[in-house]
Amino acid sequence: MLAGVNVALGVSGSIAAVKVVELAHELRRQGASVRAIMSPSATNIVHPWAVDFATDEPVVTEITGDVEHVELCGRDGWADVLLLAPATANTAGKVAAAIDDTPVTTCATTALGADVPVVMAPAMHEPMYDHPGVLDALDRLESWGVTLVDPRIEEGKAKIAAEAAIVTEVARATTTQTLAGTHVVVTAGATKERIDPIRILTNRASGKTGRAVARALYVRGARVTLVQDGPDVPYADVVAVETADEMMRACRQTAATADALVSAAAISDFTADAVDKKIRSGSPLSVDLEPTPKLIDSVREAYPDLPIVGFKAETSGDDAAMVTEAERIRDRVGLAFVVANDASVMGDDETRVLLVAESGTDSEEVTGSKDAVAGRIADRLAAVLDRGE
Incomplete structure (x- = not known):
């Protein structure tokens, strides 16, 4: 997600600075190169040696005659983005007032003047976060184009956002916005069909691929609606x-304002007439199943011109058979393209898919992490919408 991205990581003196080692590791796991700048207060909380180890780069703890702030965040500087994490109330206020009396605030002033993207992850006690002056400072920073990663309000504290949320915003700040101004509906995960108040019919789909696609679309600038039976995520409006x-009903409703639908969910093919009371165990049971309507058919009927990306999971393990099935569903519903994959990868972090587009073209094989595959799917959708490639 961050391959080839240079991240200048500014650390100020919140107790959340103890999280910076793992944050630096996660940025690097996503492909970024990281160089850290620390305020004097931050060095009292986490030792620069630890941050040096996490980044594999020397840590800037003072501005010297080498003008580190310009070398890192100037107009021809090293950094593609300045990430302030954690950002204290003190740091936010100083950056908003153009006060640069620490290495972190000096880098921020330089970055803002040089049009280097700035991402800020505030962390402080909740009353400080609610202070009108702090709120004014954050509003001013947002008006200047600074991306704020909202903190988690817990236990009377505005805790630093989760690493995944911070990484996502860094990726969005450094990725070409090929899908800016678009609205994309994505489905993810399995559905559940009730048999009785306790028992359900479902499948092994984890929702990882659908959520990765939603994240990749958001990173490229889209507004994303995620329809799923799964957790809330910071990069999409979730419809539970x-x-x-x-x-199906949620997709038909949300697609009314959408530019595209990505149907990644493993939707139940059958439903049952649920009973109101628990079915007693210990005796043979027969359940009558009825086919469920096809979601993509229903959405296509309602929106004949909407670009739709379909997913087709097969168990044959044969590429030719997967492509044949993908072409069949593509032609039947009029899909932009189909993502074909072997069902054996359900729930795994790594995957392999075949992207089957218009008739007469070869399928494209994409392998790797689900984030990487999702990125390619997002790029192909941008091309379909004439916004990329």
Whole structure:
């Protein structure tokens, strides 16, 4: 997600600075190169040697005759983005007032003047976060184009955002916004069909691929609606559903304002007439199943011109058979392209897919992490919408 991106990481004196070692590791795991700048207060909380180890680069703890702030964040500087994490109330106020009396605030002043993207992850006690002066400072920074990663309000504290949320915003700040101004609906995960108040019919889909696609679309500038039976995520408006019928209804409604639909969910093919009371165990049971309507058919009927990306999971393990099935569903529904994959990868972090587009073209094989595959799917969708490639 951050391959080839240079991140200048500014650390100020919040107790959340103890999180910076793992944050630096996560940025590097995503492909970034990281160089850290620390305020004097931050060095009292986490030792620069630890940050040096995490980044594999010397840490800037003072501005010298080498003008480190310009070398890192100037117009021809090393950094593609300045990430202030954690950013204290003190740091936010100083940056908003153009006060640069620490290495971190000096780098921020330089970055803002040089049009280097700045991402800020505030962390402080909740009353400080609610102070009108702090709120004014954050509003001013946002008006200057600074991206704020909202903190988690817990236990009377505005705790620094989760690493995944910070990494996502850094990626968005450094990725070409090929999908800016678009609205994309994405489905993810499995659906559940009730048999009784306790038992359900479902499948092994984890939702990782669908959520990765939603994240990749957001990183490229899209507004994303994620329809799923899964957790809230910071990069999409989540519509919570459980059954195939609920997902279909939600997609038909949200697609009214959408530029595209990516149907990544493993939707139940069958439903049952649920009973109101628990079915007693210990005796044979027969359940009558009825086919569920196809979501992409329903959305296509409602929106004949909407670009739709379909997913097709097969168990054959044969590429030719997967492509044939993908072409069949592509032609039947009029899909922009189909993501074909072997069902054996359900739940895994690594995957392999075949992207099957218009008739007469070869399928494209994409392998790697689900984030990497999702990025390629997002790029192909941008091309379909004439916004990339």
